[in-house]
Ligand SMILES: Nc1nc2c(ncn2[C@@H]2O[C@H](COP(=O)(O)OP(=O)(O)OP(=O)(O)O)[C@@H](O)[C@H]2O)c(=O)[nH]1
Ligand SMILES: [Mg+2]
């Protein structure tokens with residue numbers, strides 16, 4: 001998992017609120033957040049976002065709760081986005097950390113401006129290869145001469161990332177087949 005995202009150029013922290021693994025490292029990273037910036041944790045309900053924030057800043061005492069045994073899903077414990085100051089303590093926290101409510105499953109209904117043609121841009125590691133596609137309107141799904149598929153087959157782009165791309169592409173295509181101009 002870690003290696004997949006590192007290959008895509010993301011900085012990855014492996015943490016556990018139970019064992020304390022990675023907490024100090026993440027805290028010092030957050031402590032250097034640029035002034036005025038906001039960091040947020042996103043993820044499914046029950047992923048452990050609020051627990052992680054409690055481990056980082058025990059003073060905050062955020063509400064957390066167990067994952068339902070019956071439905072194996074989170075209980076939507078956090079109900080609203082709340083900002084907490086982080087950053088250098090002597091500056092009284094000039095950056096912010098947001099605890100956010102978890103989402104259920106991956107849900108595109110709230111992202112109205114996203115169309116299937118935009119999905120590839122959400123995968124920054126594809127960017128280096130889209131210029132090599134034979135067709136300028138390449139969907140990167142299965143075309144001959146696709147630079148992204150080429151990069152997947154020679155291991156430069158993790159296969160899992162392309163699988164996620166296809167899944168999101170298909171989901172958005174199903175929900176919103178055509179680009180609709182917004183009426184002013
Ligand atoms: N094994 C393990 N369990 C954890 C860890 N962090 C949190 N949990 C458990 O995961 C459950 C959910 O934690 P929360 O912090 O409430 O999850 P959340 O992401 O804030 O959920 P919402 O507020 O509903 O979006 C709790 O039962 C925690 O005890 C962790 O690092 N390791
Ligand atoms: Mg929470």
Ligand SMILES: [Zn+2]
Nearest residue numbers: 133138140146
């Ligand atoms: Zn392509």
